[in-house]
Amino acid sequence: MTGKEIVNLIRQLRQSGMSDTKILDLIEYIETHDPKERENEN
Numbered sequence: 001m002t003g004k005e006i007v008n009l010i011r012q013l014r015q016s017g018m019s020d021t022k023i024l025d026l027i028e029y030i031e032t033h034d035p036k037e038r039e040n041e042n
Contacts, residue, residue: 001030 001009006027013023 001027 009027010023013026014020018026
């Protein structure tokens, strides 16, 4: 994600009541996991 996308995501998640810690955990997950990892779950 670009910096602008991350800032917009943080703003939106804060408005919905998500804590900063959960937001950071979510962003870390998005940035470090390959979408292909989910293909093997089915």
